[in-house]
Amino acid sequence: MFCTRDSAEKRTCFIHRFKPVILSVKNKPTITLTGATGFLGSHLMASLLSGGHRIIVLGRSNKNGTLQERVSRLLKWFGIEEFAGQLKFMEIDFLKPLLGIPEADYKVLCADTEQIIHCASDTSFTERKRDIVFKSNVNSLEGILEFAVNANVKFFHYISTAYVAGANVILCKECLSSSADFLNVYEESKALAENIIAAFCQKNSIPFSIIRPSVVYGDSRTGRSLRFNALYFPIQSVKYISEIYLNDIKNNDGKKSKQFGIFIDEEGYLFLPLRIYLPEEGALNIIPVDYFVNATIMIIANASPGGIYHLTNNSYTKLEAIAVYNEHFMKIRGVEIIYGKSADNVLRNPAEELFDRFMTPYRPYLSDNRIFDRANTDLLTGNMNPPEFSYKIFEKCMEYAIRVNWGESIF
Numbered sequence: 001m002f003c004t005r006d007s008a009e010k011r012t013c014f015i016h017r018f019k020p021v022i023l024s025v026k027n028k029p030t031i032t033l034t035g036a037t038g039f040l041g042s043h044l045m046a047s048l049l050s051g052g053h054r055i056i057v058l059g060r061s062n063k064n065g066t067l068q069e070r071v072s073r074l075l076k077w078f079g080i081e082e083f084a085g086q087l088k089f090m091e092i093d094f095l096k097p098l099l100g101i102p103e104a105d106y107k108v109l110c111a112d113t114e115q116i117i118h119c120a121s122d123t124s125f126t127e128r129k130r131d132i133v134f135k136s137n138v139n140s141l142e143g144i145l146e147f148a149v150n151a152n153v154k155f156f157h158y159i160s161t162a163y164v165a166g167a168n169v170i171l172c173k174e175c176l177s178s179s180a181d182f183l184n185v186y187e188e189s190k191a192l193a194e195n196i197i198a199a200f201c202q203k204n205s206i207p208f209s210i211i212r213p214s215v216v217y218g219d220s221r222t223g224r225s226l227r228f229n230a231l232y233f234p235i236q237s238v239k240y241i242s243e244i245y246l247n248d249i250k251n252n253d254g255k256k257s258k259q260f261g262i263f264i265d266e267e268g269y270l271f272l273p274l275r276i277y278l279p280e281e282g283a284l285n286i287i288p289v290d291y292f293v294n295a296t297i298m299i300i301a302n303a304s305p306g307g308i309y310h311l312t313n314n315s316y317t318k319l320e321a322i323a324v325y326n327e328h329f330m331k332i333r334g335v336e337i338i339y340g341k342s343a344d345n346v347l348r349n350p351a352e353e354l355f356d357r358f359m360t361p362y363r364p365y366l367s368d369n370r371i372f373d374r375a376n377t378d379l380l381t382g383n384m385n386p387p388e389f390s391y392k393i394f395e396k397c398m399e400y401a402i403r404v405n406w407g408e409s410i411f
Helices: 039-050 067-078 081-086 103-112 127-139 141-151 185-203 232-251 255-259 289-302 319-330 350-359 375-381 391-403
Strands: 031-034 055-059 087-091 115-118 155-159 208-213 215-217 270-278 286-288 307-311 332-339
Touching: 031 039, 039 055, 039 067, 039 081, 039 289, 055 067, 067 081, 067 087, 081 087, 087 103, 103 141, 115 141, 127 141, 127 185, 141 185, 155 185, 155 289, 185 208, 208 289, 215 289, 232 255, 232 270, 232 319, 232 332, 232 350, 232 391, 270 319, 270 350, 286 289, 289 307, 289 375, 307 375, 319 332, 319 391
Parallel strands: 031 055, 031 115, 055 087, 115 155, 155 208, 208 307, 215 286, 270 332
Antiparallel strands: none
């Protein structure tokens, strides 16, 4: 008989009595991982496999293939096909009893699982997707948490976001959020999920950790990435817009471009007047995925029960710097960053209007003023910090993004 939420909640919480778990080379727990086909989850999977862990991947088939087929493509992309023997796959449904699998299979899954890393989530920002986001990020928690109880796991690790503190908070502490005001539905759902997980794990004596990355981009050493949103989206948008006018200049004598003062200057740069209005002066907090993986692996190995960890960058990146990088990289001039609301009588050219539509979901993160406490993270990682975002890193990341057509031709 498996434990349900009603019976599990009768347990007494002894979570404060646990000590940090220190893993040795010979002590590699079997980890059940969700979100292994996503950006962060796939990188964690690759690192854990390379470190000798056995991993049970929970997920579902989709239009791109079965769970196993999708993970196999990822192993090839990472160049670690030889570790496939350390993987086990289980196609499940978080919203169904026993995760939607036969009871015999569920028993085996519980017996095999020592730790859980819950990385699966819907990262949509738009309000019109509220029901879908909450179904994925909140409603599905009951199944994975009851599984944690039934498996008697030694640790439950949750990958969240650094932005759960809320929209009007400046100092974001490594503690649970009580905010009721968020920039988008994604932040709201992750904050609620954290509180649900913490309450459930405390009631059921399950050691847990919450890991909160800020905006994650590709590998700082190679530029490789599996996802091209967040940092990449402004660059992709400018490139897309510039190509419209370059095509007009090349094939239509620039008739459309000339109307808006768009031309190719004497040095071969496209002059593209593009005023980007941001609500206030601030910066991006971005970390590379290699830092995310290295820090997360250290946290998983040594986390204190109930520990919350910010994976953020102490070196913030202003959009002006990215604009300068992009000017050099794409040979585009005319981008201007303006802080404050655009006046109602300011006429926007078509390039500006198009960019505004592209950037609406990401705009608050381009000039963010939130500061992130990192005391817990620094303690566990030995003050390991992500690199400052340089032109060299920018160039590698954007060259790879263009080479794979912003993800369209990765596989």
